[in-house]
Amino acid sequence: MLAVINARLHPVSSSPGRGGLLIREGKILEAGDIRVPEDTPTIDARERIVTPGIIEAHCHAGLSEEGIGWEGNDGNERSDPITPHVRAIDGANPEDKAFRFFREAGITASQLTPGSANIIGGEQLVAKSRETVFIDEMIVLRPSGMKAALGENPKRVYGPKKSPATRMGNAAVMRKWLDRALAYADKKDAGDSPDFDMILESLIPVVRGDLPLRIHCHRADDISTALRLAEEFSLRFSLEHVTQGHLVADTLAERDVFCAVGPSMVHEAKVEMRGNGFENAAKMVRAGVRFCLTNDHPVVHGRNLPAAAGLLQAAGVPAAQALKSITLAAAEHIGLGDRMGSLDVGKDADVVIWSGDPLDARSFADVTIIDGEIAHCRGGDSGC
Amino acid sequence: MHAYIGAKIYPVDGPPIDDGVILVEDGKIAGIGGDLPIPDGVEVVDLSGKVIIPGLVDAHSHAGMWGDGEGEASQDGNERPGPITADVDAIDSVNPHHTSFASCREGGVTTVQIHPGSGNAIGGLCFAAKTAGEVVDDMVLKAPTGLKGALGENPKRGAGKDSPKTRMGTAALIRDYFARAREYGRKRDEGKSPDPDRGLENVLRVLEGEIPFRVHAHRSDDIVTAVRLCEELGIAYNIEHCTDGYLIAGFLGERGIAAHVGPGLSSRGKVETANRHEGNAAILAAAGVKVCLVTDHPFLDARYLMAYGGVAQKYGLSFEDTLRALTICPAESIGVDDRVGSLSQGKDADFLVLAGEPFSFKSPVLATFIEGVEVYTRPTL
């Protein structure tokens, strides 16, 4: 049991109010007006703001490690543009310092994803930022999606000597393998036993619509191509980055496409990122696009995700919605809206006590609680 | 509803109309004529002294896929590894926000057939689109409209390890791939499900007559090889560029082939274009070839397609044929003449307002309309 009292609660799913949280076995037992049983360890929030843990919906923590060269870089299996059979779980290092920085910044969960060098890059997972040496102890959901990519990255990595070398090639390579996976799945369903093929086997949940394909796309035309492909194959899918989504915002809103937008803090690093910035993200929000914010850690450090939400606010999005874009909306994006992202009874006790307004870059996460346990306390135990 | 009155109209599928009227409703031409009653409540636009022609149709363009100062990151025209990339589709490479579409609108080009590049012996699917929009899928007029093929220098310059080294090799590759497609189709028809292969399926669409093979060929021997191959395979086709066509005009004319002649205003940068001649279009047209003037954008900037028409006319193409070569002929060649290429009731309201008679520097495009919407207005510098 753990209690947080005297808090200014921002539950995200409902309006802010004063109150506390009662936590048992890693879950929120009571929220708001709570009754604290005797001898319950209690943190006095002293009127500080308390929010759900921040969620980074798209990142490469553990795969592209902090402060290490190629030895710690396991994000892109560049041997072939189609690698659905590789899994983030086999590359993510729980000891990557990024997770510590996450805890210190109030980021309690993240979706770990292979990079975007490949058309189909591999299986993703969602991890809590817990301190452990066993990745399995961090995992909330696996697989949480299958990484895919369009646009510049695959064609830069493989072209011009090898396909894909163009955007047409990107789509063609994707179609080719989805076609094959469908044929393979059909054969299996028909009782034929095709020769075992690990690549096709890994794609079955994708072509059957069980596992979302999470498609990296920046430019508006790449977004259109992603939608075209997803529709053709009736995929479950989400879009990742969506830098120029404002140009096709109505379509995205109409089709209720899940979009993880970002990293909006970064400069126009590539041609396909022209116009990158929070103004575009804000336009998407205003158009009603289903939206969460990502820093694409390490492209922008995940610990700056609350600051990014602040910049979204500065671009004209109401603060509550900006906060939602890094909590509940992010949880929904990764398929865990029922477990995380808000301070509701029954949800995981991922909680942050802030030194100030969480959207002000000058604020600190004073206390970070993951699954009911104190994972970070600024200024040592005395701070709790 | 809008009524555009007062201009001289070249409908292309009928005689010119002095002081004509075009009625536009819901993006379509609701009426056109010299003495047309204007219904009440219509917004009237007076274009006295101006000239209206249909929006230009460019049968060979790479708009949205490369060039125009975009640099290497936006080179999406040739799926290099080749030599056969029949499985790719040009639509997946087209960026509607690319400046090339603005160039098209400025030049009066309202419909383009976008091809993959000519780096590969079989390059991929072509499609037809309007030149204004945010999402390429919404701009599509027809897809696919053909399968791109290439002969001559480009495919043998290919970077792929299997790329052909000679013209003989290119022809052999195409023959072989079409044979495999036939085999694939036979298996499929027999109910044996072959491993899915989009490339072979796209070629089957050509073999089954759904779409034509559109073959890039400059030199006369390449053109003849294209004819030989396609006749042998029994498929519909046309010739792209057709630079040496005038040297074998009779051979092409007796077959009634469509030739997409261009890019205009270019120099002779390659050996296979050494015989380039400005009179090519006129000679081909006289021989009965269906001539379309094309930009091959970006190689001729679409802004200057009208100037190219002027040069073709200068070298003997009649005024009417020049106008047709930029409108209805390419519309027919692409298979979209039910909607564009001329101005008649029921067709899309794609038209240009010119300052005067076409094909002079004195009559630039003042405004471009696509489906009734003014998508370009000439600025003052």
Place this chain on the structure above:
Amino acid sequence: MLAITNARIHTGTGETIEEGTILLRNGKIEALGKDIDVPAGAEIFDAGGRPVTPGLVEAHGHVGLANEGVGWEGDDVNETIDPVTPHISALDGINARDRVFDDFLRGGITSVQIKPGSANILGGSAVAVKTGPNNAADDMIIKANTGMKAALGENPKRAHGADKDRAPYTRMGSAAIMRDWLFRAREYVEKRTASDSKTGYDAKLEALAPVIRGEIPLRIHCHRADDMLTAIRIAEEFDVPYTLEHATQGFKIPEYLAERRVSCAVGPSMSREAKVELEGVGFETAVAFQRAGVPFCLTTDHPVIRALYLHMIAGKASAAGIGPDAALAAVTASAAEHIGIADRVGSLETGKDADVVVWSDDPLDGRSHPVRVIIDGEIVYERE
């Protein structure tokens, strides 16, 4: 003449004037203070009590050399042909029309020192320019040659040793090359000064001569503490003026630096540990420097962190412990001193350039933004 009235003026040197007025005439600050008479005919901008600061100064950047959203055609940062290229000049690579300058104006930055990249041991001369408004770099110059870029640590050995299989391969190698050229330059200067000299013109040595003569500093890129010490060792050996750029691990040796009054441009502190040598990157160094009395300023190292967020970085440094006055100085007056242009910019004082920013709110809050940016008395950016 332009008068900004009703402003909360932060002069950049630690002073704050409430309800103050600033008079700008002929591109200079004519007067500022609480009781300033606004002459008849002056254009008046009522700041409505909002904060007004000097135009921010970015001490270190590659602006205009690395064009936004363009490939190799617009990449003019590193002349990696040779590890020693002192004869090149940043001025010759600046694309004054690059959109990046918009980013600077949007971030309230009015002056920037532009340097060649850090791939080379001796990289070329730097230049200080205004960030707008112009089409020609030459019209933007504040000071033509502000120093000689140099670099130690990972970058030169990666760009040459690892990528090109030539010296330097190691940190020892880098130091040796730097020494060798400084030695040759010293000899060159002596010989060319001698009246009977037969020594022929040498572009590289000629470019190093002002360093040897003490006219411009070496500006040495270094992250790790040992690289910083190497930089100091060499500079003292040749008795040339110098500054340190980045100084990421300065928190390990603040007293050593304080003793020598070494000016350091610290940053990009919001970055991740993208390289081994960035271990410990954060705000600890700024705090340590503040305590020990090391002269320092803060930099974004755009595009590593977008220049747009320089004021957010100052805010974070403030929260980390240096306090608001020092934080603002670190992106204004101290930065101008670091570059050597403090006689003209970096603070609001009579006679200085009329480079002024009116902010929507506290500039140290990352969410605030400039509503007016004024350079040389001209409004170059407006936003409401």
Place this chain on the structure above:
Amino acid sequence: MLAIINAEIVPVSGDPISGGTVLVEDGRIVALGTDVDIPDGTRIIDAAGRTVTPGIVEAHAHVGISEQGLGAEGSDHNETTDPVTPHMRAIDGINPRDDAFREFREAGITSALVPPGSANLLGGSAVVIKCAGDIVDDMVMKDPAGMKAALGENPKGAYGKRQGKAPATRMGSAALLREALTAAAEYLEKKEKVEGGGDPPSYNAKHEAMIPVLRGEMPLRIHCHRADDIVTAVRISEEFGLKYTLEHVTEGQYVAELLAKHQVPCAVGPTLQHGSKVENRERDFRAPIALIRAGVPMCFTTDHPVVAGQFLPLTAGIAVSWGMDYDVALRCITLASAEHAGVADRVGSLEAGKDADIVIWSGDPLDYGTFADVTIIDGEIVYEREV
């Protein structure tokens, strides 16, 4: 002797003359006007209803040196072994049998400045030639006619990107250019000191080639597209006190005032080119119109074969459609081009005493459908259209 009579004469340097006569003798124009006596035995061309102008001058064309319809065999404009090759001479690479010369004559282009390409920072000396002849030396009007230089993408693409050699950046290009200029200046200084008893420097072909540039005897002709490259070109030229011209000037509209201040001659184009590079992204007619308005001396160029030279008049026509005065546009392909090339004393306008380079047009010379009916170079009919 040759007389063109009944013509609508547009001399460019003066007012048009209706129904006039141009009289030619020994390759020169001896008289023009409405009142010209035609000696007996003169060959007469009746140009009734047709326009007569000076021969068109192409101020920047790689004709003969980057040949048409040939591969590498006919490509002789870029000596890409070294970014500094001032000792190359365009005249040594020109093939008078390049078919493009025929096209030029058919399009009324009678003279051209031929520079080396733009892969090198210092590419070699340019030459001005007439567009008819079998032996290039007999075609020469001026040699050398400027030293070709280049900034921007081309040198760093040719060396940094493709060969791993300097320059790799714009900064590197500027540094190498400065180094070459400074080294040559020091060489020249030593040479000049010889008379005072100094040791002569050992012979250096590159430095020798740069001497006329340093002495201001011929201009540096600097390839630059983007505004910052234009500014760098001006910066370096002013630094060394050089005579210089700018070539291409695609983004000239952004720095028109600077160019006007220094009165830098600009050859603008190829405006009809496609966007082959990032640096020519903004090619259109804004630059020429802005330069003319600002009072910058300018002319048009096709940069043949980048755009085929025959479309130079058409380029001027399109400029008129964008608002350039007709007379100015025509001047920009005749007299202004001749001034840019440094041969205005001989060609570019119809004046008594000038070379008899004359074109009789079927209609308005700037319109798309107009032919050069007759092209005359040095008084000889070098092309006559069959009608």
